[in-house]
Amino acid sequence: xxxxxxxxxxxxxxxxxxxxxxxxxxxxxxxxxxxxxxxxxxxxxxxxxxxxxxxxxxxxxxxxxxxxxxxxxxxxxxxxxxxxxxxxxxxxxxxxxxxxxxxxxxxxxxxxxxxxxxxxxxxxxxxxxxxxxxxxxxxxxxxxxxxxxxxxxxxxxxxxxxxxxxxxxxxxxxxxxxxxxxxxxxxxxxxxxxxxxxxxxxxxxxxxxxxxxxxxxxxxxxxxxxxxxxxxxxxxxxxxxxxxxxxxxxxxxxxxxxxxxxxxxxxxxxxxxxxxxxxxxxxxxxxxxxxxxxxxxxxxxxxxxxxxxxxxxxxxxxxxxxxxxxxxxxxxxxxxxxxxxxxxxxxxxxxxxxxxxxxxxxxxxxxxxxxxxxxxxxxxxxxxxxxxxxxxxxxxxxxxxxxxxxxxxxxxxxxxxxxxxxxxxxxxxxxxxxxxxxxxxxxxxxxxxxxxxxxxxxxxxxxxxxxxxxxxxxxxxxxxxxxxxxxxxxxxxxxxxxxxxxxxxxxxxxxxxxxxxxxxxxx
Amino acid sequence: xxxxxxxxxxxxxxxxxxxxxxxxxxxxxxxxxxxxxxxxxxxxxxxxxxxxxxxxxxxxxxxxxxxxxxxxxxxxxxxxxxxxxxxxxxxxxxxxxxxxxxxxxxxxxxxxxxxxxxxxxxxxxxxxxxxxxxxxxxxxxxxxxxxxxxxxxxxxxxxxxxxxxxxxxxxxxxxxxxxxxxxxxxxxxxxxxxxxxxxxxxxxxxxxxxxxxxxxxxxxxxxxxxxxxxxxxxxxxxxxxxxxxxxxxxxxxxxxxxxxxxxxxxxxxxxxxxxxxxxxxxxxxxxxxxxxxxxx
Numbered sequence: 001x002x003x004x005x006x007x008x009x010x011x012x013x014x015x016x017x018x019x020x021x022x023x024x025x026x027x028x029x030x031x032x033x034x035x036x037x038x039x040x041x042x043x044x045x046x047x048x049x050x051x052x053x054x055x056x057x058x059x060x061x062x063x064x065x066x067x068x069x070x071x072x073x074x075x076x077x078x079x080x081x082x083x084x085x086x087x088x089x090x091x092x093x094x095x096x097x098x099x100x101x102x103x104x105x106x107x108x109x110x111x112x113x114x115x116x117x118x119x120x121x122x123x124x125x126x127x128x129x130x131x132x133x134x135x136x137x138x139x140x141x142x143x144x145x146x147x148x149x150x151x152x153x154x155x156x157x158x159x160x161x162x163x164x165x166x167x168x169x170x171x172x173x174x175x176x177x178x179x180x181x182x183x184x185x186x187x188x189x190x191x192x193x194x195x196x197x198x199x200x201x202x203x204x205x206x207x208x209x210x211x212x213x214x215x216x217x218x219x220x221x222x223x224x225x226x227x228x229x230x231x232x233x234x235x236x237x238x239x240x241x242x243x244x245x246x247x248x249x250x251x252x253x254x255x256x257x258x259x260x261x262x263x264x265x266x267x268x269x270x271x272x273x274x275x276x277x278x279x280x281x282x283x284x285x286x287x288x289x290x291x292x293x294x295x296x297x298x299x300x301x302x303x304x305x306x307x308x309x310x311x312x313x314x315x316x317x318x319x320x321x322x323x324x325x326x327x328x329x330x331x332x333x334x335x336x337x338x339x340x341x342x343x344x345x346x347x348x349x350x351x352x353x354x355x356x357x358x359x360x361x362x363x364x365x366x367x368x369x370x371x372x373x374x375x376x377x378x379x380x381x382x383x384x385x386x387x388x389x390x391x392x393x394x395x396x397x398x399x400x401x402x403x404x405x406x407x408x409x410x411x412x413x414x415x416x417x418x419x420x421x422x423x424x425x426x427x428x429x430x431x432x433x434x435x436x437x438x439x440x441x442x443x444x445x446x447x448x449x450x451x452x453x454x455x456x457x458x459x460x461x462x463x464x465x466x467x468x469x470x471x472x473x474x475x476x477x478x479x480x481x482x483x484x485x486x487x488x489x490x491x492x493x494x495x496x497x498x499x500x501x502x503x504x505x506x507x508x509x510x511x512x513x514x515x516x517x518x519x520x521x522x523x
Numbered sequence: 524x525x526x527x528x529x530x531x532x533x534x535x536x537x538x539x540x541x542x543x544x545x546x547x548x549x550x551x552x553x554x555x556x557x558x559x560x561x562x563x564x565x566x567x568x569x570x571x572x573x574x575x576x577x578x579x580x581x582x583x584x585x586x587x588x589x590x591x592x593x594x595x596x597x598x599x600x601x602x603x604x605x606x607x608x609x610x611x612x613x614x615x616x617x618x619x620x621x622x623x624x625x626x627x628x629x630x631x632x633x634x635x636x637x638x639x640x641x642x643x644x645x646x647x648x649x650x651x652x653x654x655x656x657x658x659x660x661x662x663x664x665x666x667x668x669x670x671x672x673x674x675x676x677x678x679x680x681x682x683x684x685x686x687x688x689x690x691x692x693x694x695x696x697x698x699x700x701x702x703x704x705x706x707x708x709x710x711x712x713x714x715x716x717x718x719x720x721x722x723x724x725x726x727x728x729x730x731x732x733x734x735x736x737x738x739x740x741x742x743x744x745x746x747x748x749x750x751x752x753x754x755x756x757x758x759x760x761x762x763x764x765x766x767x768x769x770x771x772x773x774x775x776x777x778x779x780x781x782x783x784x785x786x787x788x789x790x791x792x793x794x795x796x797x798x799x800x801x802x803x804x805x806x807x808x809x810x811x812x813x814x815x816x817x818x819x
Contacts, residue, residue, distance in 0.1 A: 039702065125611070
């Protein structure tokens with residue numbers, strides 16, 4: 001008997017069609033089969049090999065996929081059709097597990113109870129999508145950027161009134177109920193809650209908490225503009241309140257660049273009423289003001305993590321400004337490195353994929369250097385013109401995640417190749433003494449961000465060596481042992497390339513400051 | 524998503540005016556888009572799929588089929604961007620390099636032993652596992668239900684094209700297109716390879732009427748096959764081919780070393796299931812310039 005199966009306006013890739021064709025012909029009870037698109041000539045072939053039917057001739061078009069089978073019985077045909085479906089569904093089964101509903105309505109149909117949405121759509125559509133989520137009582141993590149501040153304000157006002165979170169826009173990091181969202185690290189569960197207006201700052205603090213044996217309850221991102229006057233820190237307030245009311249949270253950490261004065265005051269007053277220890281890391285902010293509210297001020301991201309862990313253990317929160325390797329060893333090593341450098345080598349170049357880490361390093365180092373030129377300068381007069389295409393100037397720090405570098409490219413935490421090129425280029429500068437770099441691992445980051453960097457470091461160091469100079473490369477890896485890329489494996493990769501790897505961005509910065517101090521003494 | 528390359532012709536089409544269209548079909552590494560003003564489809568292509576005419580090459584870690592793109596969704600091309608808003612997809616083409624996939628971009632070196640070059644392709648086809656492709660038409664090894672069916676039809680087509688007989692060519696193309704397994708039936712792929720070479724031979728041999736005849740032959744063939752395959756035929760009629768085929772034809776018509784031709788041919792072979800082998804077959808057959816005679 002001749003039987004026919006037709007799928008109207010169905011397009012399958014050629015490999016799938018070929019596999020179907022081969023597999024059907026192998027089946028018991030099938031003597032001939034033809035699989036293809038319903039073109040005139042394929043119909044003619046079907047006639048030639050004896051698998052044509054009136055339906056194939058009359059009702060199948062060039063855009064239809066057909067399976068024509070010459071078989072012994074209805075059962076054999078059913079077996080053939082089952083094989084076709086299995087082979088077609090083999091691909092869609094793989095897809096189904098990663099099914100991403102194209103609309104919010106579709107997602108709600110699958111799970112009406114969902115209460116958290118991660119939104120990553122073009123900026124101009126993002127506010128509408130976020131508002132739809134809020135209208136459905138869904139908290140939002142807004143990964144998208146290019147959302148206007150007016151849209152952000154409207155969304156956050158609505159969310160604040162309805163006690164819903166709008167984390168973002170341009171929010172890269174959050175861990176909600178132990179689920180890491182976007183760029184986040186594999187961090188142990190614990191009793192430290194974080195509210196932060198900084199992506200890599202949050203990753204640095206949460207990763208060090210994990211390294212110190214602590215854990216986090218919730219990590220709530222707010223987006224970088226939340227503490228601006230226009231927004232008024234609405235999500236920082238809501239996040240703070242949420243952590244205050246969360247029985248799992250024993251210690252709260254607030255992370256942000258120093259906010260506007262009135263916002264800072266409002267925030268610190270609120271934090272002082274939390275009824276729990278609150279560590280405040282306003283990177284480079286006024287320590288005394290924080291402490292005047294009875295709160296714990298952190299001098300670096302690393303210090304914030306140390307203090308939070310100490311407080312969660314009921315210990316005293318002392319400043320951490322030292323080195324894991326010890327003060328003496330750090331000084332000895334910095335002196336030895338400086339001693340190997342050639343005359344004229346005097347400047348540091350900091351090439352960062354994490355904006356907050358770059359900002360922190362500049363703030364920790366600026367005191368001893370006077371000027372640091374950058375695309376995100378601490379002082380307007382130190383703005384480096386054409387940071388991407390131009391050359392570095394004296395002490396230069398670059399945030400490769402800034403807009404200038406990411407137009408038409410993925411974020412450097414996903415594609416670090418541009419930074420690697422810059423490491424090699426600046427390594428050739430005879431005045432360059434030290435190259436500093438971060439390496440951020442975890443979910444969302446490049447599967448092996450150290451690879452490009454290690455190759456670049458190796459090349460830059462070898463070229464400097466050939467030119468009679470000793471180039472020092474200092475790195476800090478932001479991440480944990482549990483991350484897919486693994487902290488120790490990443491550190492080892494960089495060390496094997498000749499980098500000096502420190503356990504935190506703050507330690508790396510202090511170490512570089514010591515090298516430069518030794519160079520100044522020798523010079 | 525970031526576009527890394529855009530076909531120059533598509534760029535021109537997009538620059539003329541903002542375009543509205545729909546998603547025609549979605550595969551793991553390709554999305555076809557249809558716009559009212561164009562008969563053929565435009566494509567979004569991701570590696571490892573070869574770059575094709577009227578396409579945008581996109582860098583993405585996620586297969587299109589898993590990125591929420593579905594047939595029937597609205598697509599807009601404006602201001603250097605392609606937007607499929609229902610899927611939350613925006614492709615920025617502003618910094619993508621413009622790629623010329625035109626056969627006219629190939630500079631032809633003085634005529635060489637084209638049949639010797641065809642033999643290189645025969646060897647590549649013979650060495651490969653060309654499955655159910657039409658390779659036996661070029662290599663003479665083995666025979667399938669398709670090659671048996673198509674061999675005389677191809678001879679008729681070849682003869683008509685060389686004779687510059689438009690009526691016979693278009694009729695022969697209609698009797699040849701849309702035959703074989705696969706999404707793009709094998710005979711269509713063969714025809715693309717054959718017509719592309721014929722266009723270059725026309726330039727080499729200063730046969731000025733041939734390009735027009737080739738275009739009409741391609742249009743005739745396109746009417747007998749499905750929309751996706753027809754798109755490639757129409758592009759071929761316009762003198763546009765995919766990147767690996769363009770590279771191979773460049774090596775051939777610039778008389779490159781055999782190893783380079785072999786290497787380029789192997790890249791073509793990797794296209795699709797049998798599409799690459801079928802295109803290579805068409806290229807080899809055209810290079811032989813049998814004019815309808817059969818050496819095998």
